[in-house]
Amino acid sequence: MAKQLQKEIRMKQISFPRYAEYNCCIKYGLEHAFHNVRYIMPPPLTRQTEELGERNSPDYVCTPFKTLLGSEIEALEAGADTVIMTHGACRLGYYGELQEQILHDLGYQCELINLSSYATGKRRDWLRLLKHVDPKLNLPKFIQVARDTLKMVEYVDDVTAEYYKNVGFDATDGEYRKAYRKFLASLNIADSRADIEADYRTVKREFQEIPLDKPDRPLRVGILGELYTVMDAYSNRNLEQKLADMGVEVHRWMTITNQVVHYSNVKNLEPKIKDLCTYSMGPTSTANIWFAKTCAEHHFDGLIHVKSANCTPEIDIMPVLQNISSTYKIPTLYLTYDTQTSDVGLLTRLEAFYDMIATRKKALS
Amino acid sequence: MKKTVLIERKTPVVGIPRALLYYRYAALWETYFRELGIKTVLSPPTSRQILEDGAAMAVDETCLSVKIFYGHVKALIGKCDFIFVPRIATFGLRREMCIRFSALYDQTRNVFRETHQRFLSYNLDANENIDQEKAFLNMGETLALGYSPAELKKAYAAAEKADQRAWREKLRAQEQILKSKGLKILLVGHPYILDDPYLGRPITDFLRSMDVLPLRADIVNRDTAIKRSLDVSPSCKWEVNRELLGGVEMLKKEVDGVILVSAFPCGPDAMTNDLVTRKVKDVPLLNLVMDTQTGSAGTETRLESFVDIIRLKKGVL
Numbered sequence: 022m023a024k025q026l027q028k029e030i031r032m033k034q035i036s037f038p039r040y041a042e043y044n045c046c047i048k049y050g051l052e053h054a055f056h057n058v059r060y061i062m063p064p065p066l067t068r069q070t071e072e073l074g075e076r077n078s079p080d081y082v083c084t085p086f087k088t089l090l091g092s093e094i095e096a097l098e099a100g101a102d103t104v105i106m107t108h109g110a111c112r113l114g115y116y117g118e119l120q121e122q123i124l125h126d127l128g129y130q131c132e133l134i135n136l137s138s139y140a141t142g143k144r145r146d147w148l149r150l151l152k153h154v155d156p157k158l159n160l161p162k163f164i165q166v167a168r169d170t171l172k173m174v175e176y177v178d179d180v181t182a183e184y185y186k187n188v189g190f191d192a193t194d195g196e197y198r199k200a201y202r203k204f205l206a207s208l209n210i211a212d213s214r215a216d217i218e219a220d221y222r223t224v225k226r227e228f229q230e231i232p233l234d235k236p237d238r239p240l241r242v243g244i245l246g247e248l249y250t251v252m253d254a255y256s257n258r259n260l261e262q263k264l265a266d267m268g269v270e271v272h273r274w275m276t277i278t279n280q281v282v283h284y285s286n287v288k289n290l291e292p293k294i295k296d297l298c299t300y301s302m303g304p305t306s307t308a309n310i311w312f313a314k315t316c317a318e319h320h321f322d323g324l325i326h327v328k329s330a331n332c333t334p335e336i337d338i339m340p341v342l343q344n345i346s347s348t349y350k351i352p353t354l355y356l357t358y359d360t361q362t363s364d365v366g367l368l369t370r371l372e373a374f375y376d377m378i379a380t381r382k383k384a385l386s
Numbered sequence: 387m388k389k390t391v392l393i394e395r396k397t398p399v400v401g402i403p404r405a406l407l408y409y410r411y412a413a414l415w416e417t418y419f420r421e422l423g424i425k426t427v428l429s430p431p432t433s434r435q436i437l438e439d440g441a442a443m444a445v446d447e448t449c450l451s452v453k454i455f456y457g458h459v460k461a462l463i464g465k466c467d468f469i470f471v472p473r474i475a476t477f478g479l480r481r482e483m484c485i486r487f488s489a490l491y492d493q494t495r496n497v498f499r500e501t502h503q504r505f506l507s508y509n510l511d512a513n514e515n516i517d518q519e520k521a522f523l524n525m526g527e528t529l530a531l532g533y534s535p536a537e538l539k540k541a542y543a544a545a546e547k548a549d550q551r552a553w554r555e556k557l558r559a560q561e562q563i564l565k566s567k568g569l570k571i572l573l574v575g576h577p578y579i580l581d582d583p584y585l586g587r588p589i590t591d592f593l594r595s596m597d598v599l600p601l602r603a604d605i606v607n608r609d610t611a612i613k614r615s616l617d618v619s620p621s622c623k624w625e626v627n628r629e630l631l632g633g634v635e636m637l638k639k640e641v642d643g644v645i646l647v648s649a650f651p652c653g654p655d656a657m658t659n660d661l662v663t664r665k666v667k668d669v670p671l672l673n674l675v676m677d678t679q680t681g682s683a684g685t686e687t688r689l690e691s692f693v694d695i696i697r698l699k700k701g702v703l
Contacts, residue, residue: 079660081651111485115657118621122664137621141479298492300473300509303485331447333653337489339445340496357447 029059033154035134036061036101038092039070041252042177043277045208049217050170054163055155062209063096066255070095071360077123083112084329084359085249088256090120097129108137110304111334113248169214171282176221178276180204183228186272189265190235200227235270238386240378243316244273245309246327247335250358251275257327257358258367264325267375272321274312280305297341303334310341317349323378324351330359352378395531399425400506401466403458405432406451407474407487409577410626413552414545415470418522421541422533427466429458432584436461441678443497450585450649450677451578452486452493459494468506469494472521475511480623481612484654519546560605564640569696572637574603574630574662575647576655585676586647592686596693601641603633611636618665624654631658634666643670643696645689650677670696 035058037047048060064070066088074091093104104124106117117135124131139150151158184201191197204224211217242264250256252275261271280287290311291301297314301307313324326342328335339355346353354374356367400419402408408415419426430436432454440457462469475488486493491507508525510518519542526538563570571593573580580586580602593600604626611632615622618631634644646662648655663671672692674685697703 079656081656082660083653112653112657114623115621115654118619119657119661122661126664135621137623297496299495299507300475300488300492300511302489302492306489331651331653331656333485334489336445336447337486337493340493344496344499 032057032059033103034059034061034101035103035105035154036063036093036096036099037105038089038096039063039066039253039255040249041254042181042205043174045205045211046170046173046177048209049173049211050166053169054166056157056159057155061096061099061101063092063099063101066092066253075360077127079119081331082119083247083331083333085247085256086112086116086120087360088249088253089116090123093120093124094127094129097124097131101131103132103134105134106136108135108140109248111332114140169217172214173208173211173217174282175278176217177205177208178278180221180224180228182273182276185261185265186270187228187233187235188262189268189270190233190239192232192234196231197228200224200231239270240268240323240375240382241270241272241316241321242323242325242378243312243321244271244325244327245275245312246325246356247329247332248275248280248305250329250332251327252277256329257356258362258364260325260327260356260367260371263368263371264375267371269375272316274308275305280308297344302337302341306334306338309335310338310345313342313345313353314349317345317351321351322382323374324353325374326353326355328355328357330357352381395423397422397424397531398467398529399427399465401427401429401462401469403455403462403469403471404429405455405458405582406490406578407472409581411549414549417548418541418545421544422526422529422537424529426470427462429461432457432582434584437584437678447651449486449652451576451652452490453678454582454584455490456494456497459498463498463501463503468504470506471495472507473509473511475509476513477510477625478512480621481512481625481628482623483626484624484652486653556605557607560602563599563601566599568597568599569693569700569702570599570601570641571643571645571693571696572601572603572634572641573645573647574634574659576626576630576649576652577604579647579649579676580604585649588682589645589647589674589685589689592689593693596690598693601637603630603637603644606633606636619658619661622658624658627654627658631662634662638666638669641669642700643672643692645672645674645692647674647676650675670699 035051037044044062048062051058051060070091071088073094074087074089078087078090096104106120108114114137117133117137121133121135124133139146151163180201188197201224204220207220208217211220244251244261251273254262261273264271287308290307294307294310294314297310316324342353402415416426436457437454439460440453440455443456443460444453459469471491471494473488473491474483476482491505495505506525508521510516510521522542523535523538526533573590575586590600608629611629614632614635615628617635622628622631638644644666646659648659659673663673672688674688694703
């Protein structure tokens with residue numbers, strides 16, 4: 022018993038801030054890949070998280086910086102001693118360093134593992150990071166766990182995509198939503214690849230069995246935008262659920278599976294948008310422009326562009342999206358989120374947008 | 387006997403917007419086109435009108451510098467065959483430009499789509515193994531005027547030489563100020579803000595009128611600055627911001643105060659300036675943010691009080 026307790030004390034209490042529905046995957050990956058790591062789940066995002074981050078962040082940094090910082094502080098308060106921050110091609114790549122400085126200035130004695138300092142393009146540096154976290158690393162096991170985790174991410178994205186396409190047409194009393202929630206909850210306690218597979222099969226079967234009341238040609242809206250806000254339901258104030266509840270089939274391409282795991286595929290999208298842009302305009306730009314164009318070509322009823330305030334790459338593609346909108350005559354709603362965005366304000370704008378595309382569909386058909 | 391063939395080229399006129407990276411590469415660009423026998427026209431210096439024209443074209447949330455850039459592009463439309471908008475992405479590992487410069491060419495093309503203006507660009511991207519020389523050679527070929535590779539290489543070599551000469555000139559001027567006696571204040575900001583006649587020049591002029599010697603954090607030995615920036619910020623990846631951070635490190639002992647000048651909402655500056663205010667503690671610091679609404683009176687009051695505080699501290703007021 023004492024031995025067990027000592028082992029527990031020596032464990033690293035690592036946390037990663039809240040990010041859409043992916044925290045269960047991060048938990049699974051970290052706890053199974055390293056023998057000395059315990060994952061501290063940060064509390065769900067709330068108004069308080071954002072205020073905490075906002076108070077301690079530079080004024081006009083992008084909003085996810087503030088939200089993530091708030092979530093990191095909450096994780097540290099919940100007992101974490103190490104925080105991971107990811108790298109990225111835009112300002113995201115600089116989050117880690119500045120957040121570390123801010124956390125230390127606030128007096129937190131924590132370690133911040135900044136993936137930016139290891140992202141040199143050499144495999145050797147990633148190995149150095151793994152050895153730093155766990156000196157007794159079992160590399161084959163790590164690779165196996167990494168594979169399982171990526172599979173888990175793929176399942177989360179697959180189920181989420183199916184959920185938002187159909188939940189608006191649920192003929193029962195919220196069974197669809199219940200099944201989805203149950204799936205996410207069960208992933209939190211998954212302990213093996215078999216568990217993950219079983220959860221996935223269960224939710225897929227349940228989705229199949231729940232009766233849907235879907236018209237032949239429902240209203241279809243494509244959602245695109247900045248990597249964090251477009252995926253994180255709290256940050257975008259439940260945009261997809263709100264739309265679905267109005268009876269819209271919601272499509273979103275931007276997921277971790279598509280954008281990060283299969284990033285090499287994004288390069289292949291470039292030739293398809295050559296008429297709109299010659300060069301790669303930014304990390305998520307190619308995919309977003311391609312998705313907007315594809316939706317327009319497939320006669321979607323509307324597009325919604327989601328970004329956080331001051332997101333450089335997304336602001337940069339807005340002229341291109343405006344041109345797509347006018348060439349293909351597809352209504353596009355541009356939403357900018359910051360920590361002050363209110364639920365009700367968003368709902369009003371969405372209702373107006375919905376009324377417009379619904380009337381337009383009726384008039385055109 | 388060798389036959390000589392006279393090739394007559396109908397060279398186009400290239401318009402260069404006097405904004406953004408023009409202030410960094412003026413000599414390089416102008417010499418390159420001159421060597422190839424291409425005429426260039428330059429947009430007029432920034433004015434209130436240019437700023438307003440640009441702001442009307444741009445997405446609201448884009449940064450002030452890009453709004454001004456659009457104003458310059460608009461001023462050139464109808465005055466040239468091509469408008470020159472290079473795409474400059476990366477110079478190497480952790481040596482990138484702000485992501486906006488990767489998008490600038492396509493963004494401008496899309497913003498001005500209705501005008502049917504043609505644009506000229508070169509693509510500098512270390513991730514695709516294109517360095518500056520190769521980028522210029524590629525651009526020469528896209529002109530399709532039958533320049534031989536040797537001609538293009540020669541033009542580039544001359545351009546680079548002129549660029550270095552102009553750079554040495556700037557360094558020498560800064561050395562002169564460093565040697566002279568007086569109250570010295572270090573201005574930290576992108577060249578396209580500090581050198582802009584509408585944004586940064588009034589600041590420099592006003593400081594001079596108060597008998598202050600303005601120094602520039604961007605005019606230092608670039609290689610040393612890039613290395614020294616690692617002392618302040620090891621994972622900073624923006625080329626110009628690394629030069630600025632290194633410049634602050636190199637010069638902070640020599641100056642009496644530091645003024646951070648940025649345009650709203652500059653992405654990299656928002657973060658690195660916050661880091662500077664957190665890390666550089668041993669010298670008085672003023673953070674100035676310029677936006678479309680900036681009036682000169684407000685800025686002047688802030689500059690005056692900043693200089694007064696420094697003089698008070700030194701006991702010379």
